[in-house]
Amino acid sequence: MARGQLNSGSKAEAELPKAKINKQSLHKIGRLLSYIRPYRTKFLGGLFFLILSSLVGLAFPGFFGALIDASQGIQRYKFMPATLGGIGKIAIVVLFLQGFVSFFRITWFVQVAENALAALRRDTYFRLVTLPMNFFANRRVGELNSRISADLSQIQDTLTTTFAEMIRQIIIMIGGIILLAVVSIKLTAALLIVLPFLIGIAIFFGKYIRTLSRQAQDQLAESNTIVEETLQGIANVKAFVNEAFEAGRYQKNLQQVVNIAVKGAKYRGLFGAFIVFCLFGTIFCEIWYGSYLVSIHDHGMTFGKLTTFIIYAAFISAAMGSLPDLYANMQKAVGASERVLEILDETGEDVSIDASQNAIKEKLEGNLSFNNVVFAYPSRSELTVLKDVSFSAAAGQRIAIVGPSGSGKSTMAALILQFYHPQSGTIQFDGRDANEFALTDIRNQVAIVPQDVMLFGGTIKENIAYGKLSASDDEIIAAAKKANADQFITSFPEGYDTVVGERGVKLSGGQRQRIAIARALLKNPAILILDEATSSLDSESERLVQEALEVLMKGRTSVIIAHRLSTIREADKIIVLEKGTIIETGSHQQLMENQQGLYRYLSQLQYEVQ
Ligand SMILES: Nc1ncnc2c1ncn2[C@@H]1O[C@H](COP(=O)(O)OP(=O)(O)OP(=O)(O)O)[C@@H](O)[C@H]1O
Structure with missing residues (x-):
């Protein structure tokens, strides 16, 4: 489905394809209408007032005709006075009634639609963010964004306006034709x-x-x-x-x-x-x-009747003329509902919308092992990225993974975080299969400091607190101090309340990384993954980040994905990966002793470059 980019909203809306309205699609719309169920009393009340106001609206042409006939001394209806004043009084009462009914019909419909739509938006968004990583591999952000914005707006329009308007126009059309026939x-x-x-x-x-x-x-x-x-x-x-x-x-x-x-x-x-x-x-x-x-x-036949007739004719033409547009809008809403339901029908990961359900249930000690792990990305199943990978790390150990670009290092990090699952083999935490733990227990106790730190548009304080949403100001400041970040943060006029620009552009790479480290410190994970955390920094920045990382790594299992081999000499174990296979394992010393080894070769290459 070709869809507009993130920022070209008008195009996204213009391109919304329509869908056929049939039994199946109506069933789907019916499923979405279940969002109205909590507000059904108001909805039915609104519907009643809608029908009433449409019927009352049909009385006006009769009034106009009666007025004209009354001016010529003709009593149009037996139940109506024959004087202008008398008809005027009844008209005022009807006008008030119409105003009253219209007010409630509009406000109730909008209240129901807004509340139902907010719930639907929330559920769609929640389902979207809980979908497995693989779902996002083949989709463009613009397309998914347009489901949340354009598709749901289309459904909203239909619920607030199109639906009511369609019922109103049908009543006017049918009622109008009947009344026309009565007139002539x-x-x-x-x-x-x-x-x-x-x-x-x-x-x-x-x-x-x-x-x-x-x-x-x-x-x-x-x-x-x-x-x-x-x-x-x-x-x-x-x-x-x-x-x-x-x-x-x-x-x-x-x-x-x-x-x-x-x-x-x-x-x-x-x-x-x-x-x-x-x-x-x-x-x-x-x-x-x-x-x-x-x-x-x-x-x-009188002039009054003729006037009534002409106005009804105008009403009917307007109603007939508006129906195709309204129908087209309904079709669009069906298409939009189908696309939204596609997301709602996907199976999400096991994360609850109730945050308290995601709290840690079983504590991890930090023992980690890969046992004969074979893995290919679902979107590229022909390429086996990890081939029979096995290693273990005892709680508190530092494990470094090195290897050429594309050898599968970041993939190992993604597997530890349970973004994907191996085709065969197992990943174990504390000697138990990862599948035996709640997904949230693993993710809550594994933290990653990536190379390209993603910050949200809020304040520095909010960005650090992302590691622990309940953190107090004191905890945030303590974490920032440990991460060597307090000094640069307080040098900003607004300190911790400084708003970070879009994607953190106001901060340097090293500063962003120290914020990510503070965030990870607050999270207090059992297992830490550092993905080439210092590779893009100058030496002063690197020193500050390295110091912060030392604090962060203390007492936790650390998996360090490194390009710069100088930073991992102290690691308890170094794993050398090549094309998805572990070809060497050992300490720096042991690996350097292997004259033909890839590690020794890569080390020497880096020294030469330096
Ligand atoms: N989301 C993905 N979908 C499909 N294939 C992927 C995906 N991510 C990575 N790959 C492929 O998996 C292989 C391993 O990639 P990975 O990112 O794990 O390597 P790496 O060792 O971390 O590389 P680098 O050092 O350059 O970051 C590569 O061939 C890459 O093209």
């Missing part, structure tokens, strides 16, 4: 012959104009993507003096927007002319014929 069978027959024909043509025009405006929207979104790309890579644009090229690219796209818009305008103009000619022509003919019937007093 002849006029109604004449109208019902012409109206569907006119509306058919209007729908045809409308559809084509909508297609063009969707194309224009897509084209505009395309232009916005050019702006976005250019601004993101502005340094490149300038360095290659490609400003004129980019402006030309943008201009070309804009010209296409103009072309489509102009084409649309021609059809709109034609449509306008058609409306003026046919619709007004029909009304003119109806009034002309109606006036003739008044003049010959056919079946007691």
Whole structure:
């Protein structure tokens, strides 16, 4: 499914495909409607008021006609006064009733829809974040984001507006036709012959104009993507003096927007002319014929009746005209519901939406072992990334994993965190299979300090507290001090309340890593994974980070994925990985003694470079 990027919302919305409305899709919508169940009393109340207000709305043309007839001394309805004042008083009461009913119908519907949608949004989002890593391998962020935003907004629109509007228009149409027939069978027959024909043509025009405006929207979104790309890579644009090229690219796209818009305008103009000619022509003919019937007093035809008739005719045409649009919106909502249900129907990981359920149930001591682990990523099953990998680390030991790029080091970290599961072999914690533990118990007691630290847009304090949401200010500061981060944090005017820019751009690489270390310290894990944590830092930064890491590693099992071999000499065990196979294991000393070994070769290579 091609879908717009994260920032091109209009395109994402414009491209939402429709789905057929059939028994199966209605069943799916029914499942989503279960979100309304907690608010069913209000929903049914709103529905009742909706029907009532539509029926009351149908009374107004009758009032207008009665007023005109009363001005000529004719009593239109037996149950209504024959004077203008008398009719006016009844009209005021009905207007108040209509206002009252409309108020509750609108507010109740919106309350129900907003609450139900918030619950659906929350569940969809929660399911999305608890889906296994593999789910995200083949999906684009833009596509998933548009399910949460565009698809759910479409469902929201349908629940708050389209659904109610459809019921209202159907009541107006059917009620209107019945009342028309009561006023004059002849006029109604004449109208019902012409109206569907006119509306058919209007729908045809409308559809084509909508297609063009969707194309224009897509084209505009395309232009916005050019702006976005250019601004993101502005340094490149300038360095290659490609400003004129980019402006030309943008201009070309804009010209296409103009072309489509102009084409649309021609059809709109034609449509306008058609409306003026046919619709007004029909009304003119109806009034002309109606006036003739008044003049010959056919079946007691009066000007009041004729007015009532014309207004009902306008009501019915408007209702008929709006139904195709409303139906199209319903179709879109069905498509959107199907896509949202696709997410809800996926099996999530075993994490509860109730945070207290995710608390640690069994403490880990920190013993870790891989036993004959064979692993291929589900999205690339033909490539076996880890081949029969076995190693063990006793609680508190430091294990280093080294090896060339692509040999599978980060994959081992992902397996420890249970992001994926081996095809064969086992991963054990404290001598027991990982599957015997609650998933949250393992993840709560394993911390990772990655090379590329991801910070959230909040404050420094919030970012550190991400390791332990319940941490007090004192705990946060203590962790930052241990992580060598307190000094740089307090040098900011707002200290711990400094807002970190998007993805932490206000902080240097080393500072971000020390925040990640403070975060990991707060988490107080039994097992720590350091993924090439110091490889991108200058020597001063590296010293500060290294010191912080020493504090962090104390008393825990540490798995250090390292490119710089100088940082892992003290490790209890070094595992050398090549193309997913462990080819050497031992201490630095032992591995250096192996004259033909890869470790010795890589070490020597690094010394030469340094
Ligand atoms: N999510 C993924 N889906 C499919 N294949 C992947 C995925 N992540 C990594 N791989 C593949 O698995 C192999 C091992 O990758 P991994 O990232 O574990 O290597 P690495 O030793 O950590 O490399 P580097 O030192 O460059 O980070 C590579 O061939 C890589 O292309």
